[in-house]
Amino acid sequence: MSAIKYTFQIEKDDFSRAGEASSSIKKILMQVGSEPSLTRRVAIATYEAEMNIVIHSDGGTISVMIDPKCVMVLAKDNGPGIENIELAMKEGYSTATDRIREMGFGAGMGLSNMKKCSDEFSIESKIGEGTTIMMNMCVKEGE
Amino acid sequence: MQIIEVRDILEAEVLCCDEILTNEVNNAFSSDLMSDVLAFVNGKTLLLTGLVNCQVIRTAEMADLNVIVFVRGKSPDKNVIEMAKQGNIILLTTRDTLYTASGKLYSKGLKGINI
Ligand SMILES: Nc1ncnc2c1ncn2[C@@H]1O[C@H](COP(=O)(O)OP(=O)(O)OP(=O)(O)O)[C@@H](O)[C@H]1O
Ligand SMILES: [Mg+2]
Numbered sequence: 001m002s003a004i005k006y007t008f009q010i011e012k013d014d015f016s017r018a019g020e021a022s023s024s025i026k027k028i029l030m031q032v033g034s035e036p037s038l039t040r041r042v043a044i045a046t047y048e049a050e051m052n053i054v055i056h057s058d059g060g061t062i063s064v065m066i067d068p069k070c071v072m073v074l075a076k077d078n079g080p081g082i083e084n085i086e087l088a089m090k091e092g093y094s095t096a097t098d099r100i101r102e103m104g105f106g107a108g109m110g111l112s113n114m115k116k117c118s119d120e121f122s123i124e125s126k127i128g129e130g131t132t133i134m135m136n137m138c139v140k141e142g143e
Numbered sequence: 144m145q146i147i148e149v150r151d152i153l154e155a156e157v158l159c160c161d162e163i164l165t166n167e168v169n170n171a172f173s174s175d176l177m178s179d180v181l182a183f184v185n186g187k188t189l190l191l192t193g194l195v196n197c198q199v200i201r202t203a204e205m206a207d208l209n210v211i212v213f214v215r216g217k218s219p220d221k222n223v224i225e226m227a228k229q230g231n232i233i234l235l236t237t238r239d240t241l242y243t244a245s246g247k248l249y250s251k252g253l254k255g256i257n258i
Contacts, residue, residue: 015196015197015198016197018198018201019197019198019201019204019205022201022205023201023204023205026204026205040185040205040206040207043204043205043206044181044205044206047181047201047202047205048178048181051177051198103194103196103198104175104176104177104192104194104196104198104199104202105176105177105178105198106176107176107177107178107179108178109176109178109179109181109182110178112182113178113181113182116182
Protein backbone atom coordinates (compact mmCIF):
# COMPACT_ATOMS: atom_id res chain seq x y z
CA MET A 1 0.00 0.00 0.00
CA SER A 2 1.37 3.41 -0.87
CA ALA A 3 1.61 6.17 1.71
CA ILE A 4 -0.80 9.10 1.77
CA LYS A 5 1.04 12.41 1.59
CA TYR A 6 -0.03 15.86 2.75
CA THR A 7 1.87 19.14 2.66
CA PHE A 8 1.06 22.23 4.72
CA GLN A 9 2.35 25.74 4.19
CA ILE A 10 3.57 27.42 7.40
CA GLU A 11 3.79 31.22 7.55
CA LYS A 12 6.34 33.03 9.63
CA ASP A 13 4.99 35.00 12.63
CA ASP A 14 1.40 33.96 11.99
CA PHE A 15 0.48 33.19 15.59
CA SER A 16 -3.25 33.14 15.07
CA ARG A 17 -2.96 30.18 12.70
CA ALA A 18 0.08 28.54 14.27
CA GLY A 19 -0.77 24.98 15.13
CA GLU A 20 -3.42 24.51 12.46
CA ALA A 21 -1.24 22.23 10.37
CA SER A 22 -0.46 19.99 13.33
CA SER A 23 -4.10 20.00 14.32
CA SER A 24 -5.08 18.91 10.79
CA ILE A 25 -2.43 16.21 10.80
CA LYS A 26 -3.67 14.91 14.13
CA LYS A 27 -7.25 14.81 12.83
CA ILE A 28 -6.18 12.93 9.70
CA LEU A 29 -4.35 10.36 11.82
CA MET A 30 -7.36 9.88 14.05
CA GLN A 31 -9.56 9.47 11.00
CA VAL A 32 -7.38 6.79 9.46
CA GLY A 33 -7.38 4.98 12.80
CA SER A 34 -3.70 5.40 13.56
CA GLU A 35 -2.55 3.91 16.87
CA PRO A 36 -3.22 6.55 19.65
CA SER A 37 0.26 6.82 21.12
CA LEU A 38 1.77 7.10 17.64
CA THR A 39 -0.78 9.82 16.85
CA ARG A 40 0.18 11.65 20.01
CA ARG A 41 3.91 11.50 19.24
CA VAL A 42 3.36 12.73 15.71
CA ALA A 43 1.08 15.52 16.97
CA ILE A 44 3.63 16.74 19.49
CA ALA A 45 6.57 16.54 17.11
CA THR A 46 4.77 18.30 14.25
CA TYR A 47 3.49 20.99 16.60
CA GLU A 48 7.02 21.69 17.89
CA ALA A 49 8.28 21.79 14.30
CA GLU A 50 5.43 24.05 13.22
CA MET A 51 6.01 26.48 16.10
CA ASN A 52 9.72 26.61 15.32
CA ILE A 53 8.98 27.48 11.71
CA VAL A 54 6.52 30.19 12.81
CA ILE A 55 8.81 31.59 15.50
CA HIS A 56 12.35 31.12 14.24
CA SER A 57 12.21 30.86 10.46
CA ASP A 58 11.15 32.79 7.39
CA GLY A 59 8.37 30.30 6.72
CA GLY A 60 8.29 26.81 5.29
CA THR A 61 6.34 23.61 4.89
CA ILE A 62 5.50 20.49 6.84
CA SER A 63 4.84 17.29 4.93
CA VAL A 64 3.64 14.02 6.33
CA MET A 65 3.73 10.63 4.68
CA ILE A 66 1.32 8.32 6.39
CA ASP A 67 1.29 4.59 6.04
CA PRO A 68 -0.37 2.11 8.37
CA LYS A 69 2.56 1.54 10.72
CA CYS A 70 4.74 4.60 10.30
CA VAL A 71 4.50 8.33 9.81
CA MET A 72 7.30 10.31 8.23
CA VAL A 73 7.42 14.05 8.89
CA LEU A 74 9.46 16.50 6.89
CA ALA A 75 9.71 20.07 8.19
CA LYS A 76 11.50 22.38 5.82
CA ASP A 77 11.99 26.12 6.02
CA ASN A 78 13.46 28.88 3.91
CA GLY A 79 16.01 30.19 6.37
CA PRO A 80 17.76 31.75 8.13
CA GLY A 81 19.21 28.41 9.18
CA ILE A 82 20.79 27.31 12.45
CA GLU A 83 24.42 28.14 13.03
CA ASN A 84 25.22 25.60 15.72
CA ILE A 85 22.92 22.59 15.59
CA GLU A 86 24.49 20.89 18.58
CA LEU A 87 23.81 23.95 20.72
CA ALA A 88 20.27 24.35 19.37
CA MET A 89 19.51 20.74 20.28
CA LYS A 90 20.51 21.31 23.92
CA GLU A 91 17.59 21.33 26.33
CA GLY A 92 17.15 24.85 27.65
CA TYR A 93 18.96 26.60 24.80
CA SER A 94 16.73 29.18 23.16
CA THR A 95 17.08 32.44 21.28
CA ALA A 96 13.39 33.26 21.71
CA THR A 97 12.62 36.91 22.47
CA ASP A 98 10.66 38.13 25.49
CA ARG A 99 7.60 38.50 23.30
CA ILE A 100 7.80 34.84 22.32
CA ARG A 101 8.38 33.80 25.92
CA GLU A 102 5.28 35.64 27.02
CA MET A 103 3.34 33.42 24.63
CA GLY A 104 4.64 30.29 26.34
CA PHE A 105 7.53 29.37 24.07
CA GLY A 106 11.27 29.55 24.46
CA ALA A 107 11.89 26.79 26.99
CA GLY A 108 14.47 25.43 24.57
CA MET A 109 12.79 22.05 24.64
CA GLY A 110 11.25 21.85 21.18
CA LEU A 111 14.02 20.16 19.23
CA SER A 112 14.75 17.64 21.97
CA ASN A 113 11.02 16.93 22.27
CA MET A 114 10.94 16.21 18.53
CA LYS A 115 13.88 13.88 18.83
CA LYS A 116 12.34 12.06 21.79
CA CYS A 117 9.10 11.54 19.92
CA SER A 118 10.88 10.09 16.88
CA ASP A 119 12.31 6.70 16.09
CA GLU A 120 14.54 8.36 13.54
CA PHE A 121 15.46 12.02 13.65
CA SER A 122 17.74 14.08 11.48
CA ILE A 123 18.35 17.78 11.18
CA GLU A 124 20.27 19.64 8.52
CA SER A 125 20.74 23.34 8.34
CA LYS A 126 22.60 25.85 6.26
CA ILE A 127 22.90 29.52 7.06
CA GLY A 128 21.14 31.58 4.42
CA GLU A 129 19.33 28.53 3.05
CA GLY A 130 17.24 26.93 5.74
CA THR A 131 16.65 24.02 8.02
CA THR A 132 15.27 20.58 7.21
CA ILE A 133 14.13 18.17 9.87
CA MET A 134 13.20 14.59 9.08
CA MET A 135 11.37 12.47 11.62
CA ASN A 136 10.13 8.95 11.31
CA MET A 137 7.76 7.51 13.87
CA CYS A 138 6.40 3.98 13.93
CA VAL A 139 3.98 1.96 15.99
CA LYS A 140 5.88 0.35 18.86
CA GLU A 141 5.73 -3.39 19.45
CA GLY A 142 2.83 -4.27 21.70
CA GLU A 143 0.77 -1.20 20.86
CA MET B 144 -10.42 13.47 40.95
CA GLN B 145 -13.55 14.59 39.14
CA ILE B 146 -13.29 17.94 37.42
CA ILE B 147 -16.33 19.11 39.30
CA GLU B 148 -14.33 18.73 42.53
CA VAL B 149 -11.50 20.76 41.03
CA ARG B 150 -14.03 23.47 40.29
CA ASP B 151 -15.30 23.46 43.86
CA ILE B 152 -11.85 23.37 45.50
CA LEU B 153 -10.66 26.33 43.42
CA GLU B 154 -14.04 28.09 43.47
CA ALA B 155 -13.53 28.27 39.75
CA GLU B 156 -15.78 29.48 37.02
CA VAL B 157 -16.42 27.10 34.13
CA LEU B 158 -15.77 28.82 30.80
CA CYS B 159 -16.69 25.94 28.61
CA CYS B 160 -17.92 22.44 28.38
CA ASP B 161 -19.78 22.02 31.70
CA GLU B 162 -21.50 18.97 30.31
CA ILE B 163 -18.35 16.91 30.83
CA LEU B 164 -17.42 18.01 34.36
CA THR B 165 -17.83 14.50 35.68
CA ASN B 166 -14.73 13.45 33.71
CA GLU B 167 -11.75 12.43 35.81
CA VAL B 168 -8.17 13.70 35.96
CA ASN B 169 -5.41 11.63 37.51
CA ASN B 170 -2.64 14.23 37.87
CA ALA B 171 -1.91 17.90 37.47
CA PHE B 172 0.90 19.94 35.93
CA SER B 173 1.49 23.67 36.40
CA SER B 174 3.43 25.57 33.75
CA ASP B 175 3.58 28.58 31.49
CA LEU B 176 6.00 26.84 29.14
CA MET B 177 4.26 24.94 26.41
CA SER B 178 7.23 22.77 25.43
CA ASP B 179 7.53 21.57 29.01
CA VAL B 180 3.90 20.59 28.90
CA LEU B 181 4.47 18.75 25.63
CA ALA B 182 7.56 17.03 26.99
CA PHE B 183 6.18 15.73 30.24
CA VAL B 184 2.43 15.61 30.24
CA ASN B 185 0.35 12.70 29.15
CA GLY B 186 -3.31 11.82 29.04
CA LYS B 187 -5.61 12.56 31.93
CA THR B 188 -3.61 15.42 33.37
CA LEU B 189 -4.96 18.79 34.41
CA LEU B 190 -2.99 21.80 33.23
CA LEU B 191 -2.79 24.90 35.40
CA THR B 192 -1.42 27.95 33.62
CA GLY B 193 -1.32 31.73 33.59
CA LEU B 194 -1.34 31.85 29.79
CA VAL B 195 -4.62 32.41 27.98
CA ASN B 196 -3.68 32.42 24.29
CA CYS B 197 -4.75 29.97 21.60
CA GLN B 198 -1.41 28.14 21.80
CA VAL B 199 -2.41 26.80 25.20
CA ILE B 200 -5.45 25.17 23.64
CA ARG B 201 -3.34 23.82 20.76
CA THR B 202 -0.85 22.41 23.22
CA ALA B 203 -3.62 20.69 25.15
CA GLU B 204 -5.03 19.32 21.92
CA MET B 205 -1.67 17.88 20.85
CA ALA B 206 -0.91 16.35 24.25
CA ASP B 207 -4.44 14.92 24.68
CA LEU B 208 -5.19 17.04 27.75
CA ASN B 209 -8.82 17.61 28.54
CA VAL B 210 -8.86 20.28 31.26
CA ILE B 211 -7.13 23.64 31.62
CA VAL B 212 -7.34 25.87 34.70
CA PHE B 213 -6.44 29.53 34.17
CA VAL B 214 -5.09 31.17 37.31
CA ARG B 215 -5.10 34.73 38.72
CA GLY B 216 -8.60 35.32 37.40
CA LYS B 217 -7.50 35.24 33.78
CA SER B 218 -9.91 34.46 31.04
CA PRO B 219 -9.18 33.97 27.34
CA ASP B 220 -10.85 35.63 24.37
CA LYS B 221 -14.03 34.24 22.85
CA ASN B 222 -12.23 32.65 19.92
CA VAL B 223 -9.92 30.79 22.28
CA ILE B 224 -12.90 29.45 24.22
CA GLU B 225 -14.51 28.46 20.92
CA MET B 226 -11.38 26.50 20.01
CA ALA B 227 -11.55 24.64 23.30
CA LYS B 228 -15.19 23.77 22.68
CA GLN B 229 -14.30 22.26 19.33
CA GLY B 230 -11.73 20.07 21.01
CA ASN B 231 -13.93 19.20 24.01
CA ILE B 232 -11.42 20.77 26.37
CA ILE B 233 -12.84 22.00 29.66
CA LEU B 234 -11.74 25.50 30.67
CA LEU B 235 -11.89 26.77 34.25
CA THR B 236 -10.74 30.06 35.70
CA THR B 237 -9.84 30.68 39.33
CA ARG B 238 -8.82 33.83 41.21
CA ASP B 239 -6.04 31.90 42.95
CA THR B 240 -2.42 32.25 41.88
CA LEU B 241 -0.64 29.35 40.21
CA TYR B 242 1.05 28.42 43.48
CA THR B 243 -2.07 28.59 45.60
CA ALA B 244 -4.26 26.73 43.13
CA SER B 245 -1.64 23.99 42.76
CA GLY B 246 -1.27 23.72 46.55
CA LYS B 247 -4.99 23.45 47.12
CA LEU B 248 -5.37 20.65 44.61
CA TYR B 249 -2.28 18.83 45.84
CA SER B 250 -3.47 18.92 49.43
CA LYS B 251 -6.77 17.40 48.34
CA GLY B 252 -4.93 14.49 46.79
CA LEU B 253 -4.37 15.49 43.18
CA LYS B 254 -0.69 14.67 42.72
CA GLY B 255 1.86 15.76 40.15
CA ILE B 256 3.25 13.60 37.38
CA ASN B 257 6.40 11.52 37.62
CA ILE B 258 9.12 12.65 35.26
N1 LIG C 1 13.53 26.30 12.03
C1 LIG C 1 14.46 27.00 12.68
N2 LIG C 1 15.14 28.00 12.06
C2 LIG C 1 16.09 28.71 12.71
N3 LIG C 1 16.43 28.51 14.00
C3 LIG C 1 15.79 27.54 14.67
C4 LIG C 1 14.78 26.74 14.07
N4 LIG C 1 14.35 25.84 14.96
C5 LIG C 1 15.04 26.07 16.08
N5 LIG C 1 15.92 27.08 15.93
C6 LIG C 1 16.88 27.59 16.93
O1 LIG C 1 17.12 26.56 17.88
C7 LIG C 1 16.76 27.00 19.20
C8 LIG C 1 16.20 25.85 19.99
O2 LIG C 1 14.98 25.40 19.41
P1 LIG C 1 13.92 24.63 20.33
O3 LIG C 1 12.71 24.35 19.54
O4 LIG C 1 14.60 23.48 20.98
O5 LIG C 1 13.60 25.70 21.47
P2 LIG C 1 12.75 27.04 21.37
O6 LIG C 1 11.92 27.03 20.14
O7 LIG C 1 13.65 28.19 21.56
O8 LIG C 1 11.82 26.90 22.65
P3 LIG C 1 10.59 25.86 22.81
O9 LIG C 1 10.57 24.98 21.62
O10 LIG C 1 10.88 25.13 24.07
O11 LIG C 1 9.38 26.73 22.92
C9 LIG C 1 15.79 28.14 18.97
O12 LIG C 1 15.73 29.04 20.05
C10 LIG C 1 16.37 28.79 17.71
O13 LIG C 1 17.48 29.59 18.02
MG1 LIG D 1 10.76 25.37 19.65
